Amino acid sequence: MTKKLKAGPVLYLILLAAIIVLPVIARAEDDDISNKFFVPPPPFSPGIFPCSQCHRGMPVNKHPRKLQMHQEIADNFKHMPGGWCFDCHNPDNRDKLRLANGKLVSFKKSYILCGQCHGVVLRDWKVGLHGKRTGMWNGKKEYRLCVNCHWPHNPPFKAIKPLPPPVRPADIK
Amino acid sequence: MGKFTKKKDGIHLDRRSFLKGAALGVAGIALPLHKADASVWEAFFQKRFIEMNDAEKKQVLARLEREYEEKYKIAIKVGDEKAIPGVLFGYGLDLSRCIGCRRCVYACVEENNQSKDPQIQWISVLRFKKGEKWVDLENSDRYYNPELVPEEGYFTMPVQCQQCENPPCVRACPTQATWKEPDGIVVVDYNWCIGCRYCMAACPYGARHFNWAEPGRKPEELNPETHYLGNRPRYKGVVEKCTFCIQRTRKGLYPACVEACPVGARKFGNLLDPNSEIRYAIEHKRVFRLKEDLNTNPKFYYFFAYGT
Numbered sequence: 001m002t003k004k005l006k007a008g009p010v011l012y013l014i015l016l017a018a019i020i021v022l023p024v025i026a027r028a029e030d031d032d033i034s035n036k037f038f039v040p041p042p043p044f045s046p047g048i049f050p051c052s053q054c055h056r057g058m059p060v061n062k063h064p065r066k067l068q069m070h071q072e073i074a075d076n077f078k079h080m081p082g083g084w085c086f087d088c089h090n091p092d093n094r095d096k097l098r099l100a101n102g103k104l105v106s107f108k109k110s111y112i113l114c115g116q117c118h119g120v121v122l123r124d125w126k127v128g129l130h131g132k133r134t135g136m137w138n139g140k141k142e143y144r145l146c147v148n149c150h151w152p153h154n155p156p157f158k159a160i161k162p163l164p165p166p167v168r169p170a171d172i173k
Numbered sequence: 174m175g176k177f178t179k180k181k182d183g184i185h186l187d188r189r190s191f192l193k194g195a196a197l198g199v200a201g202i203a204l205p206l207h208k209a210d211a212s213v214w215e216a217f218f219q220k221r222f223i224e225m226n227d228a229e230k231k232q233v234l235a236r237l238e239r240e241y242e243e244k245y246k247i248a249i250k251v252g253d254e255k256a257i258p259g260v261l262f263g264y265g266l267d268l269s270r271c272i273g274c275r276r277c278v279y280a281c282v283e284e285n286n287q288s289k290d291p292q293i294q295w296i297s298v299l300r301f302k303k304g305e306k307w308v309d310l311e312n313s314d315r316y317y318n319p320e321l322v323p324e325e326g327y328f329t330m331p332v333q334c335q336q337c338e339n340p341p342c343v344r345a346c347p348t349q350a351t352w353k354e355p356d357g358i359v360v361v362d363y364n365w366c367i368g369c370r371y372c373m374a375a376c377p378y379g380a381r382h383f384n385w386a387e388p389g390r391k392p393e394e395l396n397p398e399t400h401y402l403g404n405r406p407r408y409k410g411v412v413e414k415c416t417f418c419i420q421r422t423r424k425g426l427y428p429a430c431v432e433a434c435p436v437g438a439r440k441f442g443n444l445l446d447p448n449s450e451i452r453y454a455i456e457h458k459r460v461f462r463l464k465e466d467l468n469t470n471p472k473f474y475y476f477f478a479y480g481t
Contacts, residue, residue: 129453133450134427137427159321160274161320163274166316
C-alpha cells in the first residue's frame with residue numbers, strides 16, 4: 001500500500017516528462033526514417049530536377065487534362081483508379097511530394113509516400129523482405145527506393161529479357 | 174597404376190587412381206623424386222583442410238597461390254576466413270517475386286569461377302506451369318527462353334545447394350572430402366575429392382556438379398578473391414557446388430546472387446539472429462523447404478511474401 005503511494009509522484013513525473021518529450025520523439029522518428037534507410041538517389045531523368053526550374057511561378061491547374069509537357073506520363077498513367085498527379089505531387093512546390101495529410105516529403109524518401117497506401121509492403125521493405133538490400137548482411141546495407149523498381153505512374157514491375165538458358169547435355173561437345 | 178598429372182599449367186593429383194593403385198597393391202607407383210617436385214609431395218600428403226592447424230593452412234594456401242599464379246599468370250588470393258561464431262547461415266527465396274531472369278545464375282558463375290566451357294552452373298532456374306503439380310523437379314523446364322520474363326501462366330524456381338543440416342552428400346563421401354562447417358555451409362576440399370560422384374547421386378536436389386574436363390575459363394575472367402573451401406579454381410575430376418559465397422559471406426557481404434537479383438527475391442542472413450531478414454521471413458511468411466519428407470533439413474527456405 002505505502003509502496004503504491006510512493007509511486008504516485010514518480011508516475012506523475014514520468015507522465016509530465018512524457019508530455020514534454022513526446023513531440024520531440026515524434027519529430028525524431030521522422031528524422032529516424034530518413035537516416036536509417038540508406039538509399040540511392042532518386043532515378044530522375046537527367047535535367048528534370050529541380051522541378052522548380054520550370055514550375056516556379058507557373059500557374060497550377062489541378063484538373064486532369066492533356067498536358068503540354070510530361071504527356072507520356074499522363075498517357076501511361078495507370079495506378080490508383082481515378083488518381084491524378086496531385087495525389088502525390090505537391091502543387092505549390094513541385095520539388096517535394098505531398099502526403100495525404102498535407103505533409104511534404106523529399107523525393108529521397110518517396111517510400112513514405114508509397115507506404116501511405118501500401119503499409120504492409122512498406123513494413124516488409126523496412127525489414128528487407130520486400131525490395132532489395134545490398135552490402136553487408138551483418139552491417140551497413142543499401143536499400144532500393146520503391147521507384148527504383150516500380151515506375152510510380154504505372155507501377156507493375158516491367159518485364160525484362162532473360163539471360164540465356166543452360167546448354168542442353170546433348171549439346172555439350 | 175596411380176597416375177597424377179603435372180601439366181605445364183599446374184599440378185593436380187588424381188587421388189582416386191592413386192588410391193586404387195594402392196589398394197590393388199601395385200608397387201612402384203611412379204612418384205617423382207627430384208626436388209623440383211616437392212610441392213607435388215606436399216600436395217599429396219596434405220591433410221584434409223578441416224584437420225590442419227593454422228600454420229599448415231598458411232603453408233597450403235601459399236602453395237596454392239603459387240600454383241595458381243604459375244597456371245593462370247595472374248595473382249589469385251586464396252583465403253581461409255573461418256566461420257563467425259554464433260552464425261548459422263540461412264537463405265530465403267520469395268517465389269511470389271522471382272521472374273526467372275537468370276541474373277543470379279550468371280552472377281554466381283562470375284563470382285565463383287565456374288567453368289564456362291564445359292558449362293557448369295550452380296544455380297538452375299526451373300519453370301513450372303501454374304496449376305500443374307510442380308514440386309516435381311524432374312518434370313520442370315530449365316531451358317525456357319521467351320523474349321521477356323515473367324511469362325503469363327508460369328512461375329519459376331531457382332534451385333541450388335540447399336545447405337542441409339543433415340546432408341546426405343556428406344554421408345556418401347568415402348574420403349570425407351566434403352563436410353558441414355560450423356556456420357552450416359557444406360563445403361568440398363577439392364584437394365581431397367577423388368571424383369567418385371557418390372555425393373552427386375546422394376543429393377536429392379541435383380546441386381552438385383562434376384568437372385568432367387579441365388575447367389574452361391579465360392584467366393582474365395577469374396575472380397581473384399577466393400576461399401580455399403569456395404571459389405578457388407577447381408581441377409578436372411572434382412565435384413563443386415554453391416557455398417553461399419563463403420568467400421563473401423564470411424566477410425559479412427551478401428552472396429553474389431542476392432546482390433544480382435533485380436526483383437529482390439533473394440534473402441540471406443543469420444538464422445540465430447532474431448532481427449535478421451531471414452528470421453523475419455520464416456516467422457511472418459508461409460515458408461517451405463524442398464523435399465522436406467527426406468529429413469535433409471535444408472537451410473534454404475522458399476516462401477510467398479505476396480498474400481501473407
